[in-house]
Amino acid sequence: xxxxxxxxDGAVKALHAQYxxxxxxxxxxxxxxxxECLIQDFLISHLPEMxxxxxxxxxxxxxxxxxxxxxxxxxxxxxxxxxxxxxDLIFQEGVVATFEIKTDITPSVLELIAINIGSVKALVPSTxxxxxxxxxxxxxxxxxxxxxxxxGSSLESIESQLKSLSELGQPDAYLxxxxxxxxxxxxxxxxxxxxxxxxxxxxxxxxxxxLLALLSKVxxxxxxxxxxxxxxxx
Numbered sequence: 001x002x003x004x005x006x007x008x009d010g011a012v013k014a015l016h017a018q019y020x021x022x023x024x025x026x027x028x029x030x031x032x033x034x035x036e037c038l039i040q041d042f043l044i045s046h047l048p049e050m051x052x053x054x055x056x057x058x059x060x061x062x063x064x065x066x067x068x069x070x071x072x073x074x075x076x077x078x079x080x081x082x083x084x085x086x087x088d089l090i091f092q093e094g095v096v097a098t099f100e101i102k103t104d105i106t107p108s109v110l111e112l113i114a115i116n117i118g119s120v121k122a123l124v125p126s127t128x129x130x131x132x133x134x135x136x137x138x139x140x141x142x143x144x145x146x147x148x149x150x151x152g153s154s155l156e157s158i159e160s161q162l163k164s165l166s167e168l169g170q171p172d173a174y175l176x177x178x179x180x181x182x183x184x185x186x187x188x189x190x191x192x193x194x195x196x197x198x199x200x201x202x203x204x205x206x207x208x209x210x211l212l213a214l215l216s217k218v219x220x221x222x223x224x225x226x227x228x229x230x231x232x233x234x
Contacts, residue, residue, distance in 0.1 A: 008212070009205035012177050015042065019103075019150050036070050036101045039148060043071065043099075046212060048220040051096055052076050056088035058095055061126040061231035066119040071099035073144075073215075075223060091232075092123045093225045096218055097144035100171070105152035107161035114169025117145045121168050129226030135217050140225070144218050146211070147171045151178045155200055158182065163197050170197070173211055181207030189214065 001009070018038050025031040036055070044053045051073045058066040068087065074080065078094025098120055100113050120143060132140045152158065159182055162170055172189055174182040182198040183189050201207050 002209075004209045004212075005205050008208040011042070012204045012208055015039075015177060016150065032103065035103060035150065039099065039101050040071055043073070043215075047073070047215055050076055050222065051219045052080075054080065054088050054090065055086055056080075056083075056090050058090045058092055058098075058120055058123060060092040060123040061228060062124065064123055066123060067116040069098045069116070069120070070101045073097040073099075073219060075225065077224060078227075091227065093125050093127075093227045095120070095143050096223075097146060097215065100145075100147045102147070102149045103151070105147070105149040105158065105176070107153060107157050110147075110158065110161045110165065111169075113147055113171070114165045117147075117171055118166070118168040120145065125225075126228035126231045127226045130224055132221050132223045134221030134223075138218055138221070140221070140223050144173070144214070145171045147174045149174075149176050152176050155179050155182055155202065159198050159200065173214065174198075175204075175207050175211050177204050177208070179207075180204055181210055183210065183214075 015038060019035060022031045022034045025034060040053050054072050054074060055070055056072060057068055058072065072090055073096040074090055074094040075096060078091060080091065080094065081089035100116055102109065125141060128141065130140055155176065158174060162174065162182065170184065172184045172186070180200065180202040182200055185197055185199055201210060
């Protein structure tokens with residue numbers, strides 16, 4: 001077993017142990033927040049330091065807003081409008097990736113998640129200007145969308161439901177910490193472009209390692225994005 005996969009095998013077990021500890025909280029909303037924080041803390045510890053891990057609502061210069069995002073990876077070179085609640089207002093141009101984190105996911109829940117993902121993809125940057133150094137295969141304006149769950153339905157059931165969703169609402173990656181990962185069959189994501197819409201890896205440790213590698217590819221670049229700040233004012 002490769003060191004990264006062996007490490008992720010232990011990380012999956014540790015996340016599940018911490019997840020079980022949150023069950024003593026009783027109150028579902030409080031437990032849900034605690035479980036989101038577990039993932040936030042894990043990402044902060046394991047991703048390149050060019051990004052901040054926050055949560056909140058994403059806005060664009062036309063006053064469009066996304067739904068509330070559990071976790072947002074944003075460029076440290078970009079500002080945000082912070083609030084004590086932790087639910088920040090985040091400018092579209094600064095967003096690198098978004099996460100939907102759920103305790104348990106069934107196919108029916110994915111329709112609500114798709115609305116959330118679609119609300120982010122519908123936002124438009126104020127300008128396409130910008131420069132980047134690093135992995136140039138990843139479009140620097142593309143926002144990676146990830147769904148992460150501590151457990152849920154079989155990957156086959158989830159994949160079937162994901163295929164039925166509109167393209168706008170489909171996540172790039174779906175990680176189940178008990179079953180494995182589904183990655184959209186895009187050459188920039190899974191290294192392939194086949195007839196099936198998702199590639200499947202039935203191993204949670206390999207799934208987490210794959211997601212970390214993907215996130216490192218997306219966040220481990222030096223990116224400077226242009227913003228038409230006047231369009232946010234008038």
